[in-house]
């Protein structure tokens with residue numbers, strides 16, 4: 001793979017506008033929050049593409065309903081992960097994508113893919129990282145018995161759920177909570193902080209300094 005994407009998000013890109021691709025595997029409520037924020041004018045960028053590895057996921061219906069181009073790419077149709085990711089990179093290149101938002105995309109990206117979009121891939125996670133990484137953040141936190149959990153938006157690096165944290169929002173776990181009510185409360189917070197993190201990126205207000213993300217207000 002020999003991608004030729006710019007290494008840093010510079011002034012030039014900001015002037016010409018940010019094109020976003022959202023990657024989904026499931027329901028797509030975060031995608032919907034991003035679409036709604038864009039429609040309301042809060043996110044000032046084009047959502048050019050929704051990419052999914054799961055052909056029947058509801059996120060794709062949401063994208064179609066919003067008139068956004070979709071690209072379905074299934075891992076099983078490619079011999080190697082590299083071939084699979086090259087197909088995705090080609091689609092991103094065609095649409096001149098400058099920010100990738102992972103929104104319930106349940107697949108790890110390779111080192112080459114991440115370096116092609118270094119510091120331009122965000123993810124939302126349903127727990128207060130670095131606690132409860134992985135695919136079951138809500139369940140794991142609930143079963144552990146934490147009194148506070150929440151949601152995190154972070155930049156994607158090679159380690160799972162390990163990149164610099166952009167925004168977090170906390171949620172109290174009450175005596176009456178079930179895993180389902182807790183999930184609802186966490187999703188509500190996700191839908192607030194993800195659009196906000198994306199808009200901060202678009203405005204060039206996120207400065208990564210080692211592990212930390214400074215927000216330039």
Ligand code: GAR
Nearest residue numbers: 026027028029030104124125126134
């Ligand atoms: C979200 O809660 C997101 O935080 C989680 O998947 C859900 C997708 O919901 N992601 C992870 O657990 C990643 N480790 P959605 O499809 O309704 O946006």
